[in-house]
Amino acid sequence: MIVGLLGYGVIQLIGAGLVLSQVTGISFPLMIVLFTLALLVFCALGGMYGVVVTDTIMLFTMLAISCLIAPLLIGQAGFDNMKALSETIPFYWTIGGAEQRPLGWSISQFLVWILFFSCTPALVSRVFPAKNDFVILKAAVIGVFLAPFMQVIVFLAAGGMQVIQPGIETTDNVMIIGFMNHVPEALGGLGLAGLMASIMSTASTLFVLTGFALARDLYEHLFDKKLSEKRSLRVGRYAQVFVAVIVCVIAIMQPAAIYWISIYAGAIFGVGWLPTVVGGLEWKRMNSQAAIGSMTAGTTAFIVVDELVRRDIMTLPIHIDSLMVAFAVGVLTLFIVGFTTSPSAHEQAFYKKMKQTSMSGITIKDFASRPDGLAQLKKQYKQTMIICISFVFIAAIVWGYFLMMLGF
The missing domain is CATH 1.20.5 (Single alpha-helices involved in coiled-coils or other helix-helix interfaces)
Incomplete structure (x- = not known):
C-alpha cells in the first residue's frame, strides 16, 4: 500500500511543480521542494480536517473547470475542427488512438482505474465521516456520474487544444497553457486553483495515510509496542517527512509523464491490494499467508512482466496486458495459499464478527x-x-x- 501511495504521491508533486513553475517562472526542481515543504506544514497543521476542506474546494473548482472553462476551450476549437483532427493526426478518435494500440491495452486502462478506485485508501477513507448508509449511496451515485463527467470533458478540451495551439510538446502542460492563454484571466485563475486544490487534496491525503500506515501498521507491529497518541502522532509526522523526501527526489527526476506514473501506481494497487481486500471481506478461508502471498505475487508479477515487455525481452499475446497477467497471478496465488493453509483462531473470530456486523x-x-x-x-x-x-x-x-x- 505504501509503495502504491508513493507512486501516486509522485504524480501530485510533478503536477504541482508544472503548474507553479509555469505561473511563477521559478524552476521546476525548486518549485517541487517548496511545494513539498508547504505540503508538510499543511499536513502537520490541518490533518484530515484540512483534507476535507480542500476536498470541498476541489469539488467546486473542478466543477467550474468541467462546466465553464473546458467548454470554452471546446467552443473555441469547434466540434467540426475537433472531428477533423483524425485527418491531421491519423486514428486520433479511434479506440487504439494515434499510436494504434491493441484493444487489450484500452481494456487494461479501464481495468486499472476500476481496480484502483475499488480499493484505494484515499477514496475509501472518505466514507468514514458519513452519517449513514443513505449518505454513502447518494454520494456514490453522484460521484459515479461526476468522475467521468469531469475527466472526459477535460480530455475533450485537451483535444480542442490540439486545434487551438497544436504542437505542444510537453503534454502535461496542455491544460495549463489553455488556462493561462486561451480563457479569460479570472477563469484561468480559477482553473489553476482547481488543479492546485485537487493536487493538494490528493497529496495531503496520501501523506496523512502513509504517515499513519508507517507509524501504526508498521512501526508499532515491527517493534511490538503500543504508542501513546502523542508519540504516535510524532512518529507519523517523522514518517511523513521521510516519505516527502523520497517523493520529492523522484518527482524532481520526473521519470515519466504524469499519466504513465499514475497507471503504474494504480496497477500496483489493483493487482496487489484488491484481491486481498475482497478475499478478506468475503472468503472464509482468507488468512495472513494468503494475503502476503497474493500481494507479493501480484505486485512482483506486474513489475517483472511490465519491465520485460517494455524492454522487448518478452512479448505477450495480442489483447493481453501485464496488468491482466498480474491480476490473474494475484488471484490464483490467493486461492492456492488459502486452500493449502488455514486461518488462525483470531482470523476466524474476526471474520465471524465482521459478518455479524451489518x-x-x-x-x-x-x-x-x-x-x-x-x-x-x-x-x-x-x-x-x-x-x-x-x-x-x-x-x-x-x-x-x-x-x-x-x-x-
Whole structure:
C-alpha cells in the first residue's frame, strides 16, 4: 500500500511543480521542494480536517473547470475542427488512438482505474465521516456520474487544444497553457486553483495515510509496542517527512509523464491490494499467508512482466496486458495459499464478527429509535431512488450530446 501511495504521491508533486513553475517562472526542481515543504506544514497543521476542506474546494473548482472553462476551450476549437483532427493526426478518435494500440491495452486502462478506485485508501477513507448508509449511496451515485463527467470533458478540451495551439510538446502542460492563454484571466485563475486544490487534496491525503500506515501498521507491529497518541502522532509526522523526501527526489527526476506514473501506481494497487481486500471481506478461508502471498505475487508479477515487455525481452499475446497477467497471478496465488493453509483462531473470530456486523442494520436501528423514524426512513429511500434515476437521465443527455456532436 505504501509503495502504491508513493507512486501516486509522485504524480501530485510533478503536477504541482508544472503548474507553479509555469505561473511563477521559478524552476521546476525548486518549485517541487517548496511545494513539498508547504505540503508538510499543511499536513502537520490541518490533518484530515484540512483534507476535507480542500476536498470541498476541489469539488467546486473542478466543477467550474468541467462546466465553464473546458467548454470554452471546446467552443473555441469547434466540434467540426475537433472531428477533423483524425485527418491531421491519423486514428486520433479511434479506440487504439494515434499510436494504434491493441484493444487489450484500452481494456487494461479501464481495468486499472476500476481496480484502483475499488480499493484505494484515499477514496475509501472518505466514507468514514458519513452519517449513514443513505449518505454513502447518494454520494456514490453522484460521484459515479461526476468522475467521468469531469475527466472526459477535460480530455475533450485537451483535444480542442490540439486545434487551438497544436504542437505542444510537453503534454502535461496542455491544460495549463489553455488556462493561462486561451480563457479569460479570472477563469484561468480559477482553473489553476482547481488543479492546485485537487493536487493538494490528493497529496495531503496520501501523506496523512502513509504517515499513519508507517507509524501504526508498521512501526508499532515491527517493534511490538503500543504508542501513546502523542508519540504516535510524532512518529507519523517523522514518517511523513521521510516519505516527502523520497517523493520529492523522484518527482524532481520526473521519470515519466504524469499519466504513465499514475497507471503504474494504480496497477500496483489493483493487482496487489484488491484481491486481498475482497478475499478478506468475503472468503472464509482468507488468512495472513494468503494475503502476503497474493500481494507479493501480484505486485512482483506486474513489475517483472511490465519491465520485460517494455524492454522487448518478452512479448505477450495480442489483447493481453501485464496488468491482466498480474491480476490473474494475484488471484490464483490467493486461492492456492488459502486452500493449502488455514486461518488462525483470531482470523476466524474476526471474520465471524465482521459478518455479524451489518451497516444497514445499524442505519435502520438508528432511524427506528427516532419518534418519526419510519417516515424518515421512507423519505431517505425515496430521495436515494430519485437521485439515482435523475442522474441516469442526466448522463444519457450529457453523453448523448457529445456522441452526437463528435459524430461517433
